[in-house]
Amino acid sequence: MGAEAIIIGAGPAGLSAALWCADLGIEALVLERRPEIGGQLLWIHNAVKNHLGSTAQNGRELRDRFAAQLATFATPILLNSAVAKADLTAGRIWLESGAQHEARFIIIATGLRRKRLNIPGEREFEGRGVAISATRDLDSFSGKRVCIIGGGDGAVENALMLAEVGARVTLVHRRAELRARRQFIERLHQKPNIELITEAVALRILGEQTVKGLEIERRGVRLTLPTDAVLIRIGFAPNTELFREQLELDAQGYVRVNRELETTIENVFAIGDISNPSAPTISGAIGDGATVAKVIAERMRHQT
Numbered sequence: 280m281g282a283e284a285i286i287i288g289a290g291p292a293g294l295s296a297a298l299w300c301a302d303l304g305i306e307a308l309v310l311e312r313r314p315e316i317g318g319q320l321l322w323i324h325n326a327v328k329n330h331l332g333s334t335a336q337n338g339r340e341l342r343d344r345f346a347a348q349l350a351t352f353a354t355p356i357l358l359n360s361a362v363a364k365a366d367l368t369a370g371r372i373w374l375e376s377g378a379q380h381e382a383r384f385i386i387i388a389t390g391l392r393r394k395r396l397n398i399p400g401e402r403e404f405e406g407r408g409v410a411i412s413a414t415r416d417l418d419s420f421s422g423k424r425v426c427i428i429g430g431g432d433g434a435v436e437n438a439l440m441l442a443e444v445g446a447r448v449t450l451v452h453r454r455a456e457l458r459a460r461r462q463f464i465e466r467l468h469q470k471p472n473i474e475l476i477t478e479a480v481a482l483r484i485l486g487e488q489t490v491k492g493l494e495i496e497r498r499g500v501r502l503t504l505p506t507d508a509v510l511i512r513i514g515f516a517p518n519t520e521l522f523r524e525q526l527e528l529d530a531q532g533y534v535r536v537n538r539e540l541e542t543t544i545e546n547v548f549a550i551g552d553i554s555n556p557s558a559p560t561i562s563g564a565i566g567d568g569a570t571v572a573k574v575i576a577e578r579m580r581h582q583t
């Protein structure tokens with residue numbers, strides 16, 4: 280028998296939906312494009328203290344606990360299985376490999392990705408001085424010049440962490456005011472090795488074998504900041520391009536859902552960060568997984 284529900288994405292939302300489906304007797308199949316489950320949990324390198332009922336040294340530790348709990352059920356989770364195409368009305372999904380899956384209920388839990396600037400040099404120097412993902416090896420930046428682009432929590436927190444290991448940090452932000460939380464901004468102003476450049480736009484990343492500079496434009500004037508590394512921390516975007524033609528999205532690409540987390544297509548749900556632009560959290564994603572499974576169980580009960 281095929282699955283009754285297909286869950287796309289194995290972050291907290293998808294894993295919670297899988298757990299609840301198993302508990303409620305719904306046959307589910309999870310499709311995850313990466314080689315391991317966890318979604319953004321794998322990017323959390325600090326302690327997770329705000330998840331009720333369980334703290335963790337980092338997101339990976341929390342992920343391991345989710346995985347252990349899920350392993351007590353027999354829900355199939357296909358890794359390296361990126362969904363490439365979907366006919367949501369027909370409940371049909373195609374993987375990049377060409378394999379096809381079908382189910383009456385589709386649960387989309389594809390989460391967020393880090394935004395890129397799409398400027399010259401960004402892809403060319405990625406891994407050779409340019410970083411989009413989280414910075415783990417902080418000590419390697421000691422004594423180095425680092426430009427960080429962005430003005431939210433991620434950018435300012437990274438600037439503080441790097442300043443603390445002795446990097447010379449320039450924070451480049453396109454607006455006049457930073458968007459980060461107040462505690463971060465107060466600490467930023469106390470660090471002599473962080474320079475803040477506001478109202479500036481990054482134009483291109485320069486280098487040869489490795490990064491040598493960042494060209495920016497500020498109030499109509501172009502200048503090059505000499506630097507050893509460029510970290511891009513300009514926020515997140517929802518992974519919803521695949522469904523753009525079929526679902527109703529808001530201006531930022533987040534899926535619009537009703538109170539049952541159902542999209543504009545019957546029996547197609549969007550849960551977790553992709554339908555929650557204002558408050559993306561682990562707890563919220565997990566709650567969505569529970570809600571969607573309960574809604575599906577109720578529909579199945581009334582139709583059998």
Ligand SMILES: Cc1cc2nc3c(=O)[nH]c(=O)nc-3n(C[C@H](O)[C@H](O)[C@H](O)COP(=O)(O)OP(=O)(O)OC[C@H]3O[C@@H](n4cnc5c(N)ncnc54)[C@H](O)[C@@H]3O)c2cc1C
Binds near residue numbers: 287326551
């Ligand atoms: C640095 C950082 C720190 C954070 N700290 C906290 C914190 O302290 N507390 C807190 O509550 N929240 C925190 N968050 C937010 C939290 O991690 C997210 O809200 C949560 O992970 C959202 O879960 P999700 O399942 O909706 O999406 P995600 O975790 O993004 O998972 C989505 C999954 O879908 C997969 N996917 C995407 N497209 C496809 C496709 N086409 N086919 C198959 N699979 C696909 C992805 O690979 C991914 O595994 C933090 C986030 C970050 C980045």
